[in-house]
Amino acid sequence: MDLMKDFWNGSRRALARAITVVEDEREGFEDVMKDIYHHTGRAQVIGVTGAPGAGKSTLSDNLVKFYRKQGKKVGVVAVDPTSPFSGGAILGDRIRMNDLTLDQGVFIRSMGTRGSLGGLSRKTADAVKLMDAFGLDVILIETVGVGQSEVDIVKNADTTLVVLVPGLGDDIQAIKAGILEIGDVFCINKCDRDGADRLNIEIEMMLDLGESQDWRPPITRTVASEGQGVEDVIQALADHRKYLEESGQIEIRRRERVKDEMIDMIHDRISRRIMQKIISTGEFSGYVEQVYERKNDPFTVVDSIVENILK
Amino acid sequence: MDLMKDFWNGSRRALARAITVVEDEREGFEDVMKDIYHHTGRAQVIGVTGAPGAGKSTLSDNLVKFYRKQGKKVGVVAVDPTSPFSGGAILGDRIRMNDLTLDQGVFIRSMGTRGSLGGLSRKTADAVKLMDAFGLDVILIETVGVGQSEVDIVKNADTTLVVLVPGLGDDIQAIKAGILEIGDVFCINKCDRDGADRLNIEIEMMLDLGESQDWRPPITRTVASEGQGVEDVIQALADHRKYLEESGQIEIRRRERVKDEMIDMIHDRISRRIMQKIISTGEFSGYVEQVYERKNDPFTVVDSIVENILK
Numbered sequence: 093m094d095l096m097k098d099f100w101n102g103s104r105r106a107l108a109r110a111i112t113v114v115e116d117e118r119e120g121f122e123d124v125m126k127d128i129y130h131h132t133g134r135a136q137v138i139g140v141t142g143a144p145g146a147g148k149s150t151l152s153d154n155l156v157k158f159y160r161k162q163g164k165k166v167g168v169v170a171v172d173p174t175s176p177f178s179g180g181a182i183l184g185d186r187i188r189m190n191d192l193t194l195d196q197g198v199f200i201r202s203m204g205t206r207g208s209l210g211g212l213s214r215k216t217a218d219a220v221k222l223m224d225a226f227g228l229d230v231i232l233i234e235t236v237g238v239g240q241s242e243v244d245i246v247k248n249a250d251t252t253l254v255v256l257v258p259g260l261g262d263d264i265q266a267i268k269a270g271i272l273e274i275g276d277v278f279c280i281n282k283c284d285r286d287g288a289d290r291l292n293i294e295i296e297m298m299l300d301l302g303e304s305q306d307w308r309p310p311i312t313r314t315v316a317s318e319g320q321g322v323e324d325v326i327q328a329l330a331d332h333r334k335y336l337e338e339s340g341q342i343e344i345r346r347r348e349r350v351k352d353e354m355i356d357m358i359h360d361r362i363s364r365r366i367m368q369k370i371i372s373t374g375e376f377s378g379y380v381e382q383v384y385e386r387k388n389d390p391f392t393v394v395d396s397i398v399e400n401i402l403k
Numbered sequence: 404m405d406l407m408k409d410f411w412n413g414s415r416r417a418l419a420r421a422i423t424v425v426e427d428e429r430e431g432f433e434d435v436m437k438d439i440y441h442h443t444g445r446a447q448v449i450g451v452t453g454a455p456g457a458g459k460s461t462l463s464d465n466l467v468k469f470y471r472k473q474g475k476k477v478g479v480v481a482v483d484p485t486s487p488f489s490g491g492a493i494l495g496d497r498i499r500m501n502d503l504t505l506d507q508g509v510f511i512r513s514m515g516t517r518g519s520l521g522g523l524s525r526k527t528a529d530a531v532k533l534m535d536a537f538g539l540d541v542i543l544i545e546t547v548g549v550g551q552s553e554v555d556i557v558k559n560a561d562t563t564l565v566v567l568v569p570g571l572g573d574d575i576q577a578i579k580a581g582i583l584e585i586g587d588v589f590c591i592n593k594c595d596r597d598g599a600d601r602l603n604i605e606i607e608m609m610l611d612l613g614e615s616q617d618w619r620p621p622i623t624r625t626v627a628s629e630g631q632g633v634e635d636v637i638q639a640l641a642d643h644r645k646y647l648e649e650s651g652q653i654e655i656r657r658r659e660r661v662k663d664e665m666i667d668m669i670h671d672r673i674s675r676r677i678m679q680k681i682i683s684t685g686e687f688s689g690y691v692e693q694v695y696e697r698k699n700d701p702f703t704v705v706d707s708i709v710e711n712i713l714k
Contacts, residue, residue, distance in 0.1 A: 129701065143455070353701060365713060383665060390668060391668075393665065394665055395672075398676075
């Protein structure tokens with residue numbers, strides 16, 4: 093394919109097109125993924141998540157600039173799972189209209205929800221693999237908000253950076269409980285605001301409550317809008333990377349990820365095949381009607397459908 | 404089962420236990436669901452969603468009190484998909500330590516993520532069905548935050564109330580784009596704050612951009628902490644209910660939901676059976692190793708696994 097020839101020649105446009113081909117599952121997308129698969133596994137993949145308004149994209153931009161100064165090529169996948177109807181991914185493009193887009197060593201891509209969320213996590217993983225095979229050294233996966241879907245998405249990273257901010261409301265504090273447990277590195281952004289010390293103490297307390305691990309997530313502080321403290325974040329991310337490699341955790345995490353991806357793919361393929369079969373018989377709408385009319389309960393009906401298929 | 408005898412006798416404890424049995428998929432949970440299924444479809448089910456900090460739970464509490472004054476029995480399912488590791492559902496219980504819990508006509512249940520998100524949406528649906536069969540007249544499904552997972556969860560409601568608040572940051576405005584499209588009724592809470600009028604105009608504009616529909620979502624205004632404007636929300640919810648019934652939309656929505664639930668159940672059952680089969684052969688970890696070592700790509704390996712199973 094011409095596309096892949098250009099891709100291997102380092103054409104950024106070809107990378108962009110390859111991601112689109114895979115994202116939309118256009119013809120030949122599996123060939124693309126098969127082609128690049130053997131060239132993956134080199135990049136440092138970092139997930140960036142945290143509450144809306146925490147300043148994740150400003151911080152990400154700063155990280156990108158820092159890695160660029162180190163001579164590294166950087167990719168960003170900005171993922172927006174909150175926009176299920178509009179096709180999503182408005183945010184990433186809108187925010188990134190800045191000086192970074194002029195830098196040939198930076199590749200930014202935003203992704204939204206089309207179809208299922210599981211789909212979004214998988215497509216993020218695919219985009220990361222494409223960037224990795226393309227030769228980018230560091231890849232940031234940045235989410236818009238925080239929640240289960242974001243957690244699933246950042247699982248595609250080796251290291252997860254959780255960005256928090258002092259002085260948000262109680263609801264947001266509650267949300268934090270969920271993301272604290274996925275953080276490898278923490279960052280208190282807008283740390284010049286009131287409440288930064290208290291937030292620091294709160295995070296420490298929650299970390300104390302968790303199981304004791306070999307790696308204690310460091311808590312860094314930044315004012316990302318002024319570029320302050322970014323170096324510490326970079327250092328903490330590098331430390332975590334080193335820990336992953338020296339402890340062998342990186343192999344464990346990646347092997348686990350391969351397994352999860354394969355299980356997802358198996359589920360997906362089998363589901364598609366089976367749903368085609370069910371819908372092609374034309375009997376399914378009759379079953380739905382039975383249940384809707386409460387002539388029968390869904391469990392009994394589904395059991396008989398499944399038995400029929402698997403026998 | 405003694406449990407179900409108590410349930411049908413109106414024991415609130417039996418309702419709570421039945422939900423737990425179903426949530427944890429304890430032995431006999433399918434029998435419980437089969438038993439109650441024919442008694443569902445009576446309650447008015449309302450989803451309440453919106454950005455963190457919008458005051459959803461305060462507003463919900465006010466709605467509950469209002470429905471209680473009308474003599475209706477009310478259920479609340481407070482869903483927290485943001486806490487995947489802690490077993491979730493901290494928030495609901497913590498916030499609800501108030502006068503409502505003393506009212507025998509109110510039943511509050513919080514649910515968090517255990518296992519998959521799809522699981523959470525289904526378990527929410529099951530809890531709603533149990534409350535419905537138990538004889539509660541109005542059931543609120545309240546989410547903690549907003550995102551794809553929350554959207555999936557509120558799909559279990561007939562009417563969705565989207566709660567917004569003036570003057571939040573840009574990230575949160577972006578999130579709104581996603582939830583605007585699921586709102587049947589809007590509520591601008593904390594409407595005494597600056598920016599309420601602008602927010603109102605923004606919502607109107609986004610509604611104008613959408614496809615023209617028979618139902619134009621009304622925009623209500625409240626100061627929930629002072630109980631102000633709650634009556635208008637109640638009225639708008641009742642209007643939407645009436646619209647659903649008179650237009651026949653309620654049947655269309657519910658039939659669609661039955662279909663989606665059945666498809667989910669079929670996927671789920673088939674996946675479980677097939678994963679058991681795959682793992683029981685013991686060959687799967689060998690396949691994972693092949694892919695992890697990049698001796699083979701996941702597409703080729705998964706294809707051969709799937710062919711093997713379905714042949």
